[in-house]
Amino acid sequence: MIKKTKMLLNIIDRHKLILDKLEQNGFVTVNDLSQEFDVSVVTIRKDLKLLEERKLLFRSHGRAIPSNPYTTEHHVNIKEKINTKEKNRIAIAAGLTLEPFDSIIIASGTSVIEFARHIKPVEGLTVLTASLNTALILAENTTIDVMQLGGMVRSSSSSVIGPIGEKMLAEFTFTKLFLGVDGIDLDFGLSTTNSMEASLNKEMIKAAQKIIVLADSSKFGKKGFGRICGLEDIDQIITDSGIDEITKNKLIEIGIDVTIV
Structure with missing residues (x-):
């Protein structure tokens, strides 16, 4: 049973406590906050709306989380400049997984492009890739x-997308797939901003024996x-130390090999 706050809190105190709880737990719910602060659900919703307008949280289905979980599409040239140090360490670790006579798929994205630079x-070694940049990098070797x-x-x-690539994948089998993604959600799974790219990635997964996700x-x-x-469809995630303990432990519980660099 949730213990109610005895003293009546003003709006500033409520907002501070909401943000504190959000930082501690990773989410807050309207009903729990209403009971704990002994105020109406309407009041809490107004509080969350104000905090969202200040970009301090994101409201979703009767709860709030620290930030907007939905990704938007950016050009590869922009994405390459984000989290470069983390991607570099991930790429080096991914390179260590390669074995003689591997036949691998390298999907698209900036993490896998960085991986190509460190192979x-x-x-x-045989590589099939959807990424034009990756193909050009590896062609020099x-x-x-x-x-x-x-x-x-x-x-x-x-990168390439569409049914031609999907049909091509059906003709081969590979030892490993190195997959870059736009989102990893414990409930929704792996996702990307483009539905056709997601469809191609599904065919890549079918064609490979081991699925390795490279994601900061x-x-x-x-x-x-x-x-x-x-x-449940992936075998390994290589990521950086910014991953939170709760997420890491849940991934391990599922049976995923989590490599932190």
């Missing part, structure tokens, strides 16, 4: 057999428009 010569996936070019990510910690708690798969 060292591995005997018999004569020890790697590089295949460019076909399809319609998506200019914002410099800013991607957790986020959702993109197109759902790729549930968390």
Whole structure:
């Protein structure tokens, strides 16, 4: 049973306590706050609306969370400049997973482009990629057999999407898939901002034996428009130390190998 606050709180005190609870728990609910502060649900909703207008939280379905979970599309040139140090460490760790005679898929996104830059010569390595930038980077290494996936070019990510690529994937089998995503949500799973890219990623998952997600910690708690798969479909996530303990532990409980760099 929730213990009610004995003294009547003014709006400033309520807002401070709401933000404190949000930081501690990761979310707050309208009903719980109403009971604890002994005020009406309408009052709490007004409080949350004011805090949202100040961009201190995000309201969603009778609750509030620290930030907007929905991602928006940005050009690859912009995304490459975000969390560069974290992506660099993730890329180095991803490179260590490669083994002789691996046949791998490298999807699209800035994390996997950075991974391509850190791939060292591995005997018999074959790479199929949807990313135009990745293909150009790897083409400079004569020890790697590089295949460019076909399809319609998506200019914002410099990658291909569409049914041509999906049909091409059905003709091969791969040891590993290195997947970049726009969002990782414990309930919604993996997602991206483009539905056609999500569809292509689903076919990549079907074609690969091991699914490795490369994502910096800013991607957790986020959702993109197109759902790729549930968390139960992936084997490993390589991320940075910004991931919170609750999320990390839940991923491990599911059976995912979480590598933190």
